[in-house]
Amino acid sequence: VELVESGGGSVQAGESLRLTCATSGYTDTNFCEGWFRQSPGKEREGVAAIANDGSTTYADSVKGRFTISKDVTKRTLFLQMDSLESEDTDMYYCAVDRVIPCDPVALTLNHNYRGQEQQVTVSS
Numbered sequence: 001v002e003l004v005e006s007g008g009g010s011v012q013a014g015e016s017l018r019l020t021c022a023t024s025g026y027t028d029t030n031f032c033e034g035w036f037r038q039s040p041g042k043e044r045e046g047v048a049a050i051a052n053d054g055s056t057t058y059a060d061s062v063k064g065r066f067t068i069s070k071d072v073t074k075r076t077l078f079l080q081m082d083s084l085e086s087e088d089t090d091m092y093y094c095a096v097d098r099v100i101p102c103d104p105v106a107l108t109l110n111h112n113y114r115g116q117e118q119q120v121t122v123s124s
Helices: 104-110
Strands: 002-006 009-012 017-024 032-038 045-050 056-058 066-071 076-081 090-097 118-123
Touching: 002 090, 017 032, 017 090, 017 118, 032 066, 032 076, 032 104, 045 066, 045 076, 045 104, 056 066, 076 090, 090 104
Parallel strands: 009 118
Antiparallel strands: 002 017, 017 076, 032 045, 032 090, 045 056, 066 076, 090 118
16 A cells, blocks of 8 residues: 655645645555644644545544545545644644544544655644
């Protein structure tokens, strides 16, 4: 399994970024896919998850601002982040695995595969 991330950067509060995670090496349609964030000294936080049926779940801290989606044909996972806040500054990771239920907390705790992280910095 290989996950290759892109799209991080530095923005002002209120602006947007989109993270991309190109996936390969698995064909299990029961995989849960999602994003979590963590930086040194901060607690790991599950952000969003998407199940094989397309259903999505979000952390309360990002609900209404972040959108997770995937392009099944291109095997690419996205995290659209709008109305960014300084509290969203963090290292972001995409992750996949067979996780039930497919939600950000379970995926963050129980994944075996993750990307190489993207730094997101939001200045107020």
